[in-house]
Amino acid sequence: MRLAGIDVYLHWTYFLAPLYIVYSTRDFDQAWLVNGVLFFLLLNLSFCVLLHELGHALMARRFGVPTKDIIITPIGGLARLAWMPKKPNQEFAISFAGPLVNLLIAVLLGVIVCFAGGSLLPSLSFEGMSQLPVVMLWINLALFLFNLIPAFPMDGGRMLRSVLAKRMSYLRATLIAARLGQLSALSFSIFVLWENQYPLILVGVFVFISAQFELNQARLKQVNEVDGDSIGA
Numbered sequence: 001m002r003l004a005g006i007d008v009y010l011h012w013t014y015f016l017a018p019l020y021i022v023y024s025t026r027d028f029d030q031a032w033l034v035n036g037v038l039f040f041l042l043l044n045l046s047f048c049v050l051l052h053e054l055g056h057a058l059m060a061r062r063f064g065v066p067t068k069d070i071i072i073t074p075i076g077g078l079a080r081l082a083w084m085p086k087k088p089n090q091e092f093a094i095s096f097a098g099p100l101v102n103l104l105i106a107v108l109l110g111v112i113v114c115f116a117g118g119s120l121l122p123s124l125s126f127e128g129m130s131q132l133p134v135v136m137l138w139i140n141l142a143l144f145l146f147n148l149i150p151a152f153p154m155d156g157g158r159m160l161r162s163v164l165a166k167r168m169s170y171l172r173a174t175l176i177a178a179r180l181g182q183l184s185a186l187s188f189s190i191f192v193l194w195e196n197q198y199p200l201i202l203v204g205v206f207v208f209i210s211a212q213f214e215l216n217q218a219r220l221k222q223v224n225e226v227d228g229d230s231i232g233a
């Protein structure tokens, strides 16, 4: 698929999501209904993730940076920019453009729901597809806040680096942002172990490794210019 001149791909893991949904609802009464609702939610979520990545890509284009492609996975997206501008203000704008899209979607849905006379609070029981705008409003708000966490590989990590890079070298700014990311990944991992939420430890490990990767990239760049930069969801 091509959008605004950018190739959009689904990552192969995307096809694991429907399998996981079907597997996790196998004991439910009316599993087909639950599955249908969850598939529909997944499609809507992926659409919002795609708009988020387009936000990064179109802001990058404003600074003359082309995007190689956009990859959508079940847990997020990736806009692979040809390079990340060295100017801190441009990196900040490109990183913030993605979460900003989610905030705009949430505000837009909020206005629509208010005009339709609905409640902005999500109800805990399933009543019908009319709940979709409110559910998507909260999901987009969550995406906005989650991405602002100042830790690599979240957009907030890049925003933090660009703010720091105004006062110090790019490498030192990356080092601080990466160590902060790893510290939050460690605290998160300890917390989920404490709460016996073992599968969530993968998220902590992923964030920890991504932060190290980002740091290694910056160190490599210091030695010789490497091409290619990606922006996570």
Ligand SMILES: [Zn+2]
Binding pocket: 052, 053, 056, 098, 099, 147, 155, 231, 232, 233
């Ligand atoms: Zn993003």
